[in-house]
Amino acid sequence: MNRFSWYHYSEVLIMQMIVNLKDKSYPILIEQGAILDIKKIIDTDRKIAIISDEQVPEYLIGIIKSQCPNHFVLRFPQGETSKNFQQYEELLRKCIEHDMTRKDAIVAIGGGVTGDLAGFVAASYMRGIDFYNIPTTLLAQVDSSVGGKVAIDVDSYKNIIGAFHQPKAVLIDPNILSTLSRRQIHNGLVESLKMGLTCDVQLVELFEQDTLDIPQIIERSINVKRQVVEQDEKESGLRKILNFGHTIGHAIEGAYGLDSYLHGECVAMGMLFFIEDQPLKERVLSIYKRLDLPKVPDYDIDILMSYIQHDKKSSAQTVSIVKVRQAGTFEIEEMTYEQIRNVLERGPYEK
Amino acid sequence: MNRFSWYHYSEVLIMQMIVNLKDKSYPILIEQGAILDIKKIIDTDRKIAIISDEQVPEYLIGIIKSQCPNHFVLRFPQGETSKNFQQYEELLRKCIEHDMTRKDAIVAIGGGVTGDLAGFVAASYMRGIDFYNIPTTLLAQVDSSVGGKVAIDVDSYKNIIGAFHQPKAVLIDPNILSTLSRRQIHNGLVESLKMGLTCDVQLVELFEQDTLDIPQIIERSINVKRQVVEQDEKESGLRKILNFGHTIGHAIEGAYGLDSYLHGECVAMGMLFFIEDQPLKERVLSIYKRLDLPKVPDYDIDILMSYIQHDKKSSAQTVSIVKVRQAGTFEIEEMTYEQIRNVLERGPYEK
Numbered sequence: 226m227n228r229f230s231w232y233h234y235s236e237v238l239i240m241q242m243i244v245n246l247k248d249k250s251y252p253i254l255i256e257q258g259a260i261l262d263i264k265k266i267i268d269t270d271r272k273i274a275i276i277s278d279e280q281v282p283e284y285l286i287g288i289i290k291s292q293c294p295n296h297f298v299l300r301f302p303q304g305e306t307s308k309n310f311q312q313y314e315e316l317l318r319k320c321i322e323h324d325m326t327r328k329d330a331i332v333a334i335g336g337g338v339t340g341d342l343a344g345f346v347a348a349s350y351m352r353g354i355d356f357y358n359i360p361t362t363l364l365a366q367v368d369s370s371v372g373g374k375v376a377i378d379v380d381s382y383k384n385i386i387g388a389f390h391q392p393k394a395v396l397i398d399p400n401i402l403s404t405l406s407r408r409q410i411h412n413g414l415v416e417s418l419k420m421g422l423t424c425d426v427q428l429v430e431l432f433e434q435d436t437l438d439i440p441q442i443i444e445r446s447i448n449v450k451r452q453v454v455e456q457d458e459k460e461s462g463l464r465k466i467l468n469f470g471h472t473i474g475h476a477i478e479g480a481y482g483l484d485s486y487l488h489g490e491c492v493a494m495g496m497l498f499f500i501e502d503q504p505l506k507e508r509v510l511s512i513y514k515r516l517d518l519p520k521v522p523d524y525d526i527d528i529l530m531s532y533i534q535h536d537k538k539s540s541a542q543t544v545s546i547v548k549v550r551q552a553g554t555f556e557i558e559e560m561t562y563e564q565i566r567n568v569l570e571r572g573p574y575e576k
Numbered sequence: 577m578n579r580f581s582w583y584h585y586s587e588v589l590i591m592q593m594i595v596n597l598k599d600k601s602y603p604i605l606i607e608q609g610a611i612l613d614i615k616k617i618i619d620t621d622r623k624i625a626i627i628s629d630e631q632v633p634e635y636l637i638g639i640i641k642s643q644c645p646n647h648f649v650l651r652f653p654q655g656e657t658s659k660n661f662q663q664y665e666e667l668l669r670k671c672i673e674h675d676m677t678r679k680d681a682i683v684a685i686g687g688g689v690t691g692d693l694a695g696f697v698a699a700s701y702m703r704g705i706d707f708y709n710i711p712t713t714l715l716a717q718v719d720s721s722v723g724g725k726v727a728i729d730v731d732s733y734k735n736i737i738g739a740f741h742q743p744k745a746v747l748i749d750p751n752i753l754s755t756l757s758r759r760q761i762h763n764g765l766v767e768s769l770k771m772g773l774t775c776d777v778q779l780v781e782l783f784e785q786d787t788l789d790i791p792q793i794i795e796r797s798i799n800v801k802r803q804v805v806e807q808d809e810k811e812s813g814l815r816k817i818l819n820f821g822h823t824i825g826h827a828i829e830g831a832y833g834l835d836s837y838l839h840g841e842c843v844a845m846g847m848l849f850f851i852e853d854q855p856l857k858e859r860v861l862s863i864y865k866r867l868d869l870p871k872v873p874d875y876d877i878d879i880l881m882s883y884i885q886h887d888k889k890s891s892a893q894t895v896s897i898v899k900v901r902q903a904g905t906f907e908i909e910e911m912t913y914e915q916i917r918n919v920l921e922r923g924p925y926e927k
Contacts, residue, residue, distance in 0.1 A: 310661070310665045314661045316736055317736075319729065319731060321730055321733055321736060346658075348739065349700070349737050349738060350736070350737065350741060351736060351737075351738075352725065352727065352735075352738045352739055352740055352811075353739065353740065353810075374703065376703065379668065379669060379672055382672055384703075385668075385672060385701070385702060386668055386700050386701065386702075387700060387702075387703045388699070388703055388704065388739060389704070390698060390704055459704075460703075532591075
């Protein structure tokens with residue numbers, strides 16, 4: 226397991242959390258080796274569509290297949306570009322061809338793209354069937370697999386078509402992460418750090434231990450995410466804090482990300498602009514160094530502003546921005562585009 | 577108003593019902609002339625996408641447009657075939673082009689097809705925006721506009737892709753019906769009669785008065801529909817009673833309906849097979865005669881059975897069938913395909 230010496234895995238972690246959303250409540254099982262016994266949490270006694278992108282290793286798919294007596298597998302090309310209308314339609318047509326009924330279920334195994342796409346298929350097939358999520362990237366494990374936001378993109382508009390469709394259960398097996406590169410793991414850890422910075426100072430402190438205890442970080446991150454989702458299922462308020470770092474992060478990703486930066490790396494850059502305390506910023510920069518995160522590149526302010534205005538798709542002249550002054554706390558501020566431009570002029574490293 | 581002498585319109589009907597679904601509750605306003613003042617029930621102080629099929633008269637669209645200072649109009653070809661992926665995608669892309677935000681709204685004006693298609697667009701645009709429904713056919717007024725079932729078809733699979741997305745309000749103006757033909761009105765009345773037969777004997781009796789009081793029938797029908805939806809929003813139980821007559825009705829529609837029969841006419845035929853009391857069947861047949869409904873054509877049992885099995889898309893070997901023995905009451909029975917075949921062999925007119 227310990228591909229990277231400074232990662233630490235707790236003895237054997239088994240824990241289950243319940244996301245409490247009344248009749249849409251569901252369990253999240255976090256367990257090393259959990260994928261070897263999915264029946265614990267997934268009702269496999271029906272037809273199961275296993276949906277996955279082509280980058281997920283064949284042996285993982287095989288492990289799931291072997292536990293579902295009545296299954297079929299649908300795979301699609303890896304990457305964000307698969308989150309499109311055509312792929313969505315194709316997967317739905319395959320479900321029809323396989324005579325899926327309202328009582329059958331979809332199991333997604335993959336990263337955030339797989340969860341988003343397969344989840345939207347499950348949300349709309351026969352007006353919604355059971356959906357199980359087995360996230361295989363750290364990013365998906367700590368963030369996107371919990372909360373029910375599913376969607377596809379239209380051209381450069383990310384997640385503009387979709388639904389809120391809560392999974393029936395989420396199964397998180399930290400052992401799966403051994404297939405990921407160090408860079409991919411660090412990419413995911415950024416979203417954990419984000420949740421620590423806004424909501425959980427002890428989670429931030431986990432990043433400052435001698436060794437990184439990944440299952441502990443996953444557990445604490447999901448616990449933050451769970452509480453936020455419980456309080457604001459449909460993203461009408463509190464859930465905005467999950468966008469910490471994302472306004473400028475998405476713009477950097479759009480303008481300079483292609484082939485250069487991963488999503489989490491861009492979010493890390495975006496957060497720097499809104500950490501409002503110099504000692505805290507130094508602390509965060511030390512963590513970034515440890516995670517080998519890239520520095521913010523030189524950027525063109527006009528280009529980033531055009532992405533920000535495009536991304537928000539808001540007729541209003543302000544954007545809700547999350548700021549952190551003290552680890553584990555946040556403020557939400559309505560900022561005008563002019564004010565955001567000033568922040569970009571000031572730069573990420575200056576107080 | 578009185579295009580058909582035996583229709584009677586109550587003096588001026590104004591009534592508002594609330595569909596009680598907790599945080600998704602919404603009002604239904606039934607009022608003659610209601611479309612002249614939509615602000616009563618629709619927040620028009622934002623961008624409004626008016627979605628309609630091409631058969632809806634231009635002057636009706638004009639009435640809505642004139643009350644929405646910030647609007648755009650999207651129209652699509654009339655008919656069930658517009659409920660497809662391509663049209664769905666096209667409407668969503670238009671919403672993006674018009675910079676619709678989460679706070680904007682869609683107003684559908686048209687029949688059931690318009691409500692289904694525009695409703696699914698509203699359900700999935702930015703994971704769900706406000707949706708208002710102004711049904712223009714009697715069928716849509718008494719049935720499909722209430723309940724939140726929105727969907728598109730895939731080939732011959734009706735409503736197989738969709739969502740439960742409750743409208744923000746439904747505005748029913750019985751005066752609009754003056755643009756409909758006598759046959760279209762009778763087509764819609766069948767769904768009202770269906771609700772009477774299963775749930776409301778007084779609604780059945782309204783069909784036996786000297787003159788048909790359309791607004792009263794609309795009101796009582798919606799009241800039945802409202803109660804059913806309140807008790808079973810996601811169609812897991814009680815809502816099945818709304819399928820009374822639809823199992824065989826859909827099969828007749830699929831096999832013989834094209835260019836020959838309307839949806840309601842086929843449902844009327846389908847109900848006959850499951851009215852389990854001869855005097856009641858005579859009563860219903862008198863009403864059918866009054867409504868000039870067509871007789872059940874000669875049918876091929878194998879063809880109808882293939883439609884029934886296709887329609888149900890169920891791995892189970894039984895279908896939930898609604899039966900009526902006494903007006904205003906129902907029974908739900910699980911029937912095997914063999915039993916349904918026997919019913920078809922017995923025919924619609926024999927006890």
